Amino acid sequence: MSTTINASLRAQRVIQDLRELATLTSDEHGAQRVAFGPVWRQARDWYRAKIESLGLATERDSAGNVWVTLAGVKEESVLVGSHLDSVPNGGWLDGCLGVVVGLEALRHYVESGQKPPSTLRVVDWADEEGARFGRSLFGSSASGGSLQRSDVEHLQDRQGVRLVDALKENGLDLDGVLQAHDYLKKIPAKAYLELHIEQGPVLESMNKSTGVVLGTFGVERHKIFFSGQAAHSGSTPIPMRRDAFLAAAQTALEIREIGKRHSKPGANVVCTVGVVKVEPCIVTAVPGECEISLDQRALDADILAQMYAEAQQASHKAAQDNNVTVRWEKLWTIEPRPFDPTLLRLCEESVREVTGDAPRLPSGPLHDAAEMVPWMPTVMMFAYSANGLSHCKEEDTPGEHLEKTIRAFLTLVDKTVQHLGA
Numbered sequence: 566m567s568t569t570i571n572a573s574l575r576a577q578r579v580i581q582d583l584r585e586l587a588t589l590t591s592d593e594h595g596a597q598r599v600a601f602g603p604v605w606r607q608a609r610d611w612y613r614a615k616i617e618s619l620g621l622a623t624e625r626d627s628a629g630n631v632w633v634t635l636a637g638v639k640e641e642s643v644l645v646g647s648h649l650d651s652v653p654n655g656g657w658l659d660g661c662l663g664v665v666v667g668l669e670a671l672r673h674y675v676e677s678g679q680k681p682p683s684t685l686r687v688v689d690w691a692d693e694e695g696a697r698f699g700r701s702l703f704g705s706s707a708s709g710g711s712l713q714r715s716d717v718e719h720l721q722d723r724q725g726v727r728l729v730d731a732l733k734e735n736g737l738d739l740d741g742v743l744q745a746h747d748y749l750k751k752i753p754a755k756a757y758l759e760l761h762i763e764q765g766p767v768l769e770s771m772n773k774s775t776g777v778v779l780g781t782f783g784v785e786r787h788k789i790f791f792s793g794q795a796a797h798s799g800s801t802p803i804p805m806r807r808d809a810f811l812a813a814a815q816t817a818l819e820i821r822e823i824g825k826r827h828s829k830p831g832a833n834v835v836c837t838v839g840v841v842k843v844e845p846c847i848v849t850a851v852p853g854e855c856e857i858s859l860d861q862r863a864l865d866a867d868i869l870a871q872m873y874a875e876a877q878q879a880s881h882k883a884a885q886d887n888n889v890t891v892r893w894e895k896l897w898t899i900e901p902r903p904f905d906p907t908l909l910r911l912c913e914e915s916v917r918e919v920t921g922d923a924p925r926l927p928s929g930p931l932h933d934a935a936e937m938v939p940w941m942p943t944v945m946m947f948a949y950s951a952n953g954l955s956h957c958k959e960e961d962t963p964g965e966h967l968e969k970t971i972r973a974f975l976t977l978v979d980k981t982v983q984h985l986g987a
């Protein structure tokens with residue numbers, strides 16, 4: 566009984582800290598902790614003061630990620646990470662929940678006066694959102710070693726400020742950023758844990774507080790160009806047309822069917838056509854050119870490959886049916902990043918102990934955790950997201966769900982620290 570009260574008080578402390586941070590870094594439109602700006606620095610100053618009040622110190626790697634280390638009996642380290650930065654007009658939980666819960670994990674061990682069996686490190690990744698310069702997972706991909714100079718050296722914000730200058734303003738330089746993997750390599754990291762708000766409607770639809778995240782989706786993102794012949798809408802009989810839009814529309818409908826076909830209970834996939842551009846875009850002309858986008862995501866690499874192949878076949882059939890040609894252009898792809906089976910088991914146990922159930926779901930959005938998967942066993946936990954909303958001021962996890970989720974995550978941290986220390 567006493568441990569339950571204790572756990573509940575710990576969760577309340579996390580919620581109180583989150584409220585405090587929200588008050589400090591939000592306005593009437595929501596959170597304003599955009600990376601590399603003054604409010605973000607204020608959030609980090611607040612966090613540093615909290616850490617220092619525990620008698621611990623923060624350390625910044627060369628990509629601007631902020632690390633805190635609490636030495637354990639063993640050097641083998643459990644990493645807890647997420648990001649304090651937000652999108653403009655963002656929510657009060659996206660990102661900072663996962664850092665502030667790490668603060669509580671540290672606080673608990675410090676207050677107990679006992680060294681944890683293994684070392685605990687909390688990391689606040691720099692610029693997860695990419696809200697200002699368009700490159701998300703900036704700090705974690707630098708740390709993971711996947712960030713390329715060519716991805717970022719040309720980037721500017723809407724005001725024309727160059728990323729390299731924003732870095733300089735924050736005491737960072739691109740050469741250093743690209744060497745941040747050296748810092749990670751020196752850490753004997755054996756586990757990475759991340760708590761995040763779901764940002765989607767799945768847990769809410771099941772009325773579950775907390776979810777075990779199976780991994781982050783792989784993504785196939787492409788442009789598809791259809792090319793026919795523009796013609797007069799009054800004089801050109803339908804069988805004689807080469808209508809590029811109709812080929813695109815037929816493809817888009819088939820892409821929806823591909824998504825439905827490969828979705829199974831507990832293993833949903835998604836397919837989206839989010840862009841359509843038509844030429845000449847005149848009410849009295851048959852469209853001669855049409856460009857659409859394709860975004861397909863799945864947790865299983867074979868299924869993703871199958872979905873991609875089927876979308877290509879569908880586009881070729883639609884092109885043939887409409888007497889037009891089709892051409893594909895790759896925008897971006899990433900392979901699925903499934904999480905570690907042992908940590909998944911610990912995560913499931915933790916969620917079940919606190920909430921009585923342990924629903925599993927994949928993550929559609931990418932997270933910093935994806936960058937850690939190649940280097941160490943990784944797992945994530947999700948909190949219920951009211952109305953599935955995120956990246957807006959309405960973002961919320963109702964109190965009861967939030968408290969349970971925080972308790973489940975702190976349980977996972979304890980279990981992992983014990984597991985590595987054993």
Ligand SMILES: [Zn+2]
Nearest residue numbers: 659660693761
């Ligand atoms: Zn986030």
